[in-house]
Amino acid sequence: MSFPSLKIGDLTAQVPVIQGGMGVGISLSRLASAVANQGGIGVIAGAMIGMHEPDVAKNPQEANNRALQQEILKARALTTGIIGVNIMVALTTFSQMVRTAIENRADIIFAGAGMPTELPRHLLELCETKKQEFKTKLVPIVSSARAATILAKKWLARCNYLPDAFVVEGPKAGGHLGFKPENIQNFEHALENLVPQVLEAVKPFEDQKGRAVPVIAAGGVYTGADIRQFLDLGAAGVQMGTRFVATHECDADERFKQSYLTAKQEDVTIIKSPVGMPGRAILNEFITTARAGLTKPFKCIFHCVSTCQQEKTPYCIAQALINAMKGNLERGFAFCGANVFRVNKIISVRELMESLQREFDETVSSVSKGMHAMMNAGAKNKTPAER
Incomplete structure (x- = not known):
């Protein structure tokens, strides 16, 4: 049995798997295009994407926008599949990066780490000022039904625009979490x-507009059996991050990937991030030192996140994540999902997708066998007259 497809508006992914946008620099064009080539939805992470640009410290806004455009174009050259961009609402460059993604024909924008109340306005304004039709789908990342309802109402009231889908991210996700x-x-x-x-919160809006609003499950999805579980609950697809870090195509340094292989369950910890949200990461000496308040004060040069409490934090999270992506984990740390301790080898994106399909098929097969056995048992218990 093949995976069911995932439809978001006029886009159709043959595999209902979205690769989560992982910053800083963990999921760029290489990983995103590899996922798209396997029928899933590949996602480029926008957070501090301009880290390799020579002027990122002096002109972070221009550097990040330039790098985002370049990564979208690189991905487009590597695949004809679906390419999305993850842009955190908390980024100081959020509005400009959203417009850059739309103008460069990103298929989807995923927006979380805050409430993207103004997201559709940027799309509509660009269509009007550029006199062009931009078809970028707009997908908020939420952590509750209440947030989904608020966003749908605001988008409809202000722009007459209903979200093209929702990603609902649970507390087992990696990185910054939308929970206390x-x-x-x-x-x-x-x-x-x-x-x-x-799903229940979205239903009235679907009825009102007469179109589907797919709900995508994210946070702790690890196997094909997990995919089956959430599809059975009514989700249209899933988003996965941790599994894609442990691939050859992941854009991070090999030492970053190795930290996933060596992580034990007791190494998974929740940190208090400088951006004001809890985050899930792999415990290391850098985190231990930061918790003890022993890292040195720093001068903020990136001004990347509007919610960053730089006067209260002992380190720059942007620099820490850049260091980690480059494999320098003595001066940074790796964000991860709750299931990181289950990762035991680095494989290709193709191998990962094939294993998810096998696991999905096995789950479907075992369910059908179980139902068949129950039916046979029921038939054996019937009297000759009942048969």
């Missing part, structure tokens, strides 16, 4: 509870 620290382990906020709630 005390709620991360709370079963009420588990992804399997959030997905049905968001």
Whole structure:
């Protein structure tokens, strides 16, 4: 049995898997295009994407926009598949990067780490000022049904635009989390509870507009069996991050990937990020030192995140994540999902997708065998008259 396709408006992904946008520099054009070539949706992470540009410290806005354009064009040269961009609402360059992504024909913009209330305005204004039709799909990342409802109402009221899909991200995700620290382990906020709630919240808007708004499950999705579970709950697809780090095509340094291979379950920790949100990462000496307040104060040169509390934090998160991406984990740390300890080898994106398909098929097969066995047992228990 093949995976069902994932449809977002007029876009169709043959595999219902979105590769999560992972910054800084973990998912760029190489990984995104590899995923797209396997029928999934590849995603370029916009956070500090201009880190390799020579003028990033002096002119971060221009450097990041330039780099985003280059990465989209690189991905386009490598695939005819679906390429998305993840742009954090908290970025100081959010508006400009959204417009850059739209003008360069990104297929989808995924926007989280804040409420992207103004996202559709940028698309509509560009269509009007450029006298062109831009078809970029707009997909908010939310962590609750309430957030989905608020965004749908605001987008419709202000722009008469309904989100093209929602990604609902649970507390097992990697990186910055949209939950209070005390709620991360709370079963009420588990992804399997959030997905049905968001589906229910979205239904009235689908009825109002007469079109589907796919809901994509994210955070802790690891196997083909997990994919089956969330599709059975009504999700149209899933988003996965951790599994794609452990691929040859991932844009991070090999030492970053190795940190995933050596991570144990007890190494997975929740940090208090300088941007004001909790985050899931692999515990290392850098994090331990930061918690003890022993890292030296720094001068902010990137001004990348509007919510960063630079006067209260002992380190620059942008620089720490850039260091980690380059493999310099003594001066940074690796964000990860809750299941990182299950990673045991680096494989190709193709091998990963094929293994997910096999696991999905095995789950479907085992369910059908179980139902068949139950039916046979029921038939054996019937009297000759009942048969």
